Amino acid sequence: MSADNSVFNRPGVSDEFLIAAGCFHCGEADSLKTYGFKAEGIAIPFHTLEGNDLTDNGKPFARVRLYHATDSQKYHQKPGSGVHIYIPHTFAQTPKGSRLPLVEGEFKALALAEGGYAGLGLSGITGAARTITNGESKTDHALHEELAHLLEHHQPAEVIFLGDADVVLNWQFSAEAAKLRRLLFGSRRYRFIEKFTVIALPFDGPKGVDDLCAAKGEAFKDCFESIISSGYSPPEKASAVEIFCCLLKRELERVRVAFTGDDEHKAHSSRVKLLQSAARLRRESGAMLLLRPLLTDLLNVKDRELDRMVRDAGEQEQRPGDTSTKLAGHGTAVEPPKIEPWPHRVNxxxxxxxxxxxxxxxxxxxxxxxxxxxxxxxxxxxxxxxxxxxxxxxxxxxxxxxxxxxxxxxxxxxxxxxxxxxxxxxxxxxxxxxxxxxxxxxxxxxxxxxxxxxxxxxxxxxxxxxxxxxxxxxxxxxxxxxxxxxxxxxxxxxxxxxxxxxxxxxxxxxxxxxxPKIQKIQRLRxxxxxxxxxxxxxxxxxxxxxxxxxxxxxxxxxxxxxxxxxxxxxxxxxxxxxxxxxxxxxxxxxxxGAGIYNEVEDSGVSILRWFKSYFEELDTDRVTSKAICQWLNERPDAGFRDWREGKGIDERALSKALRPFEIQPQNIAIGPQRPKGYLREWFKDAWEAYVSDDNATSDRYSATDPENASRNEVFASATEVPSSGAENLIPTRQNGDSSAVAGKKEEPAPLLL
CATH class of the missing domain: 3.40.50.300 (P-loop containing nucleotide triphosphate hydrolases)
Known part of the structure; x- marks a missing residue:
């Protein structure tokens, strides 16, 4: 953020020209006092053709280019205010009858104005026209009344609809171009207009005309004249898909390079935009006959695969309030809601x-x-x-x-x-x-x-x-x-x-x-x-x-x-x-579990610990496979009851869990019998490598899963060792980070991972 109203650092427009246009750095207080809304950024006041302040609902109108702009919101204006045409302060001095570029954004219009062109700024691609509804609830379109008034004043022989470098992939730009041509040549009110030109900046060049001006410097005018001379003049009754295909053909090789280039994100997003545009344009009669040759060439797919990709891109129509979008070839995504940053700094x-x-x-x-x-x-x-x-x-x-x-x-x-x-x-x-x-x-x-x-x-x-x-x-x-x-x-x-x-x-x-039933919490509805x-x-x-x-x-x-x-x-x-x-x-x-049990262990290590506990508690040097399985299943704190869908651990699962430690059951002497079992001495090396005396089995509650040799739901306390796991199912606390026992030192909750 800059507090110096003589420094703006905008590409393609000098600070002196911005000051002459009335732009200034504004804080929330200034914005609220002058324009009726809070925003921090560069204020861009709107003026009438005569140079007076443009008013909206009794307040001077301006848009603010936010300091903390996001992809979803770069500008802010008073809620409830209308759409207006931006007139650079030098517009009235330019010769009438000259070419008139229409460009999206105030700074781009100012860059053109400083470069010697009589440009007008639209609030967006669709800012030149407005939708009207007649008494039969049918919709139609008309030129924005402010734009119509400016056209009558300036009486240009040529109107240029100027788009950024990426509009060749944007169906909406082509649709607006077709609409604008129809409105300009469909009324005798604008009979002075002889030519309508659609221009998309080179796909591999600077994004906007202000960026182009900054990049070219003194050579901007020659470069821009060359771009204008190669512009596309749509024929009478040209459809949106015809304009789209023509613009795409002109930039075909540049788009192909982007699709196959090293910038993976740009390549992927460009492909998605192209398919989404094709999905919207294919509704026009004969659209795919024009689109298919271009898209199969660019995407290197067969006709059948292209049809599927385009169909998937447009399969799910957006309903009111529904922001879901089908992304062709890349699964189904839901567009994130647009979030506006809080206007004040946040602690x-x-x-x-x-x-x-x-x-x-x-x-x-x-x-x-x-x-x-x-x-x-x-x-x-x-x-x-x-x-x-x-x-x-x-x-x-x-x-x-x-x-x-x-x-x-x-x-x-x-x-x-x-x-x-x-x-x-x-x-x-x-x-x-x-x-x-x-x-x-x-x-x-x-x-x-x-x-x-x-x-x-x-x-x-x-x-x-x-x-x-x-x-x-x-x-x-x-x-x-x-x-x-x-x-x-x-x-x-x-x-x-x-x-x-x-x-x-x-x-x-x-x-x-x-x-607990006595505990009340609010609903999220x-x-x-x-x-x-x-x-x-x-x-x-x-x-x-x-x-x-x-x-x-x-x-x-x-x-x-x-x-x-x-x-x-x-x-x-x-x-x-x-x-x-x-x-x-x-x-x-x-x-x-720092200082208690900070290792996520698999079922084999857990079983090693329980074997050690068994041998120490019963003071024996051997155990049969059947006896150890029964002992493990009877302990509620061991968690082996959940194995095999609640049937508990069996001799086969036990043997499988110990196999990585090179411990396998053998026939051992138990009285006159020789059943399968385990000797204590077989575990010494494994205990030394995997089991620490600081982490005795009785100090935690482990739960293991034979199908997933990583399950470990450990209930642990830093202060005492309960005799069973049942009392640890609900920790001693009210909710969140506070203890339920007044006057007592808060104890750590059970560790579960």
């Missing part, structure tokens, strides 16, 4: 406090649950600043514990959420590559085993910024296609054993419990979280550089992988300050 610590309060308002959370959710919600706005994206695993011992409500809250507060409960792996990696959303995966353990395994592999790749998925695609020309899959993920499931060991080590586990979304976005925009340069301060108890998982939360806490660094530190130590 990070207060924002996290309110997010934590919102979480406790709607959810019955375990200890440190509110801290984790608040940090994770804010993290979804800044995750690209970090190398790792931890998986938030929302688990519970039984259904009905609120896992879905956690996803509901994330969906209402986080950035760019995409939720699914039945996606295949091909849908998932295409959605991630196209949208890089926050993936909310519900009911993960209800998916087919093969699907879970494939998605788990993608989740493992999504953990690191280098994560990629590779597939062979294409019919005529088979080639390897790479999909990026780095993004934040929240997964809800009942058993952590649903994940593989590698996935568990990438997770922060939020273990939900069933809410009709909840509007847009205020918090806007505040999160504003904080993220203001602190991105800080986050990227800050170094997290980790406690020594955390291991390397745990530091990777928690790095983003520690960094966010450090930047926001307050008590959040300590809150995140406490949450990490408890949820990682």
């Amino acid at each position: 990070g610590a207060e924002l996290l406090n309110r997010l934590a309060a919102e979480a406790e308002r709607f959810l019955w959370l375990p200890q440190h649950g509110a801290t984790v959710l608040a940090c994770h919600i804010l993290y979804t706005y800044v995750w690209r600043s970090f190398e790792y994206a931890p998986i938030l695993a929302v688990t519970s011992p039984t259904p009905g514990c609120g896992k879905g409500r956690v996803l509901d809250l994330e969906q209402k507060l986080a950035s760019n959420p995409w939720r699914t409960g039945n996606a295949t792996e091909s849908v998932l990696f295409r959605i991630i590559d196209e949208r890089t959303p926050l993936c909310l995966i519900d009911e993960f353990d209800s998916l087919l085993k093969e699907t879970r395994a494939a998605i788990t592999n993608i989740l493992n790749q999504a953990f690191h910024m280098s994560g990629r998925v590779h597939r062979i695609e294409g019919e005529q020309q088979r080639r390897v296609v790479e999909f990026k899959c780095f993004c934040p993920v929240v997964v809800a499931c009942i058993k952590t054993g649903t994940f593989g060991r590698a996935t568990i080590t990438r997770c922060i586990n939020l273990r939900m419990q069933k809410k 009709k909840y509007d979280g847009s205020e918090w979304q806007r505040k999160c976005l504003r904080w993220a925009l203001d602190h991105q550089a800080q986050l990227e340069s800050a170094c997290a301060d980790f406690p020594e108890e955390l291991e390397d992988r745990q530091m990777d998982i928690w790095e983003a939360f520690f960094t966010i806490a450090k930047v926001v300050g307050g008590d959040w660094p300590e809150r995140v530190r406490s949450a990490a130590l408890v949820l990682c």
Whole structure:
């Protein structure tokens, strides 16, 4: 943000010219006082042809180019105000009858004006025309009345509809060009117009005419004249698809280079835009006869495959309030809602406090649950600043514990959420590559085993910024296609054993419990979280550089992988300050089990520990396979009762789990019999390598799963060792991060991962 009204740093327009146009840096107070709305940025006042202030609803009208612009919103104007035509301050002095360019945006119009052209600024591609409805509820179009008045004043012999470099892929630009030509030549009111020219800037050049002016400098006029001379003049009654195909033909080789170039993101997004435009234009009669030769050549596909891709792109019509869009060849995506940044600066610590309060308002959370959710919600706005994206695993011992409500809250507060409960792996990696959303995966353990395994592999790749998925695609020309899959993920499931060991080590586990009946929480129905979304976005925009340069301060108890998982939360806490660094530190130590049990172990290591406990408790040197299985299944704190769909662990599963440690049952002497069993001495080497005396089996509650040799749901306490696992199912706490026992020191909640 600049407070110096003599410095604007806009491409293609000098600061002196902007000052002469009345532009100035405005804060929220100035904007509210002068124009009736709050915004921070460069104010661009609108004037009439006579040079007076243009008014709208009794207030001077202006648009503000936001300092913190986003792809979804770069400008702001007073809510409820109308659409107006921007007239540069030099327009009245230009000779009448000269060419008149119509361009999208005020700064582009000013760049043309400073370059000696009488350009007018439209508020968007569709800003030249307005929709009217007659008494029979039929719609028609007419020129914007302000534009009509300016045309009559200037009486240009040629009107130029000037588009950016990317409009060759935009069906709407061609549709507006066809509409504008019809309106200009369909009325005797504009009989002075002799020529209508449609121009798209070179596809591989600067994006807008102001960028072109900045790049060419003194050579701009010669360059622009050359572009005008090669412009396209649509014939009478030219359709949108005819104009689209003509513009695309002119830029065909440049577009082809972009499709096959090294910039994967530009290539992919360009292909998607082209197919979406084709899907909209194919409704015109004979459209595919014109489109098919161009698109099959560019995309290198057969006619049949092209028809399918175009059909998929336009298959799902947008209904009122429905923002879903079918992306041809790249799965089904849902466009994220447009979020406007909060107009005021946001205090990070207060924002996290309110997010934590919102979480406790709607959810019955375990200890440190509110801290984790608040940090994770804010993290979804800044995750690209970090190398790792931890998986938030929302688990519970039984259904009905609120896992879905956690996803509901994330969906209402986080950035760019995409939720699914039945996606295949091909849908998932295409959605991630196209949208890089926050993936909310519900009911993960209800998916087919093969699907879970494939998605788990993608989740493992999504953990690191280098994560990629590779597939062979294409019919005529088979080639390897790479999909990026780095993004934040929240997964809800009942058993952590649903994940593989590698996935568990990438997770922060939020273990939900069933809410006591006496505990009341509010409902999420009709909840509007847009205020918090806007505040999160504003904080993220203001602190991105800080986050990227800050170094997290980790406690020594955390291991390397745990530091990777928690790095983003520690960094966010450090930047926001307050008590959040300590809150995140406490949450990490408890949820990682630092000083208690900080290793995610597989079923084999867990069984080694229980064998050691058995031999020590019974003071024996041998045990039969049948006896140890019975002993393990009878212990409620061991968790082996859940094996084999509730039948418990058996001798075969026990042998399979111990095989990696080179321990196998043999015939041992038990009295006169020689049943299959195990001797204590066989375990010494394995215990020394894998089992620490500091982590005795009786100090935790392990749960293992034979089908997933990584399940480990450990209930642990830092202060005492309960005799069974039942009393630890509901931690001693009210909700969130506070203790339910007044006057007592808060104890860590059970560790579950």
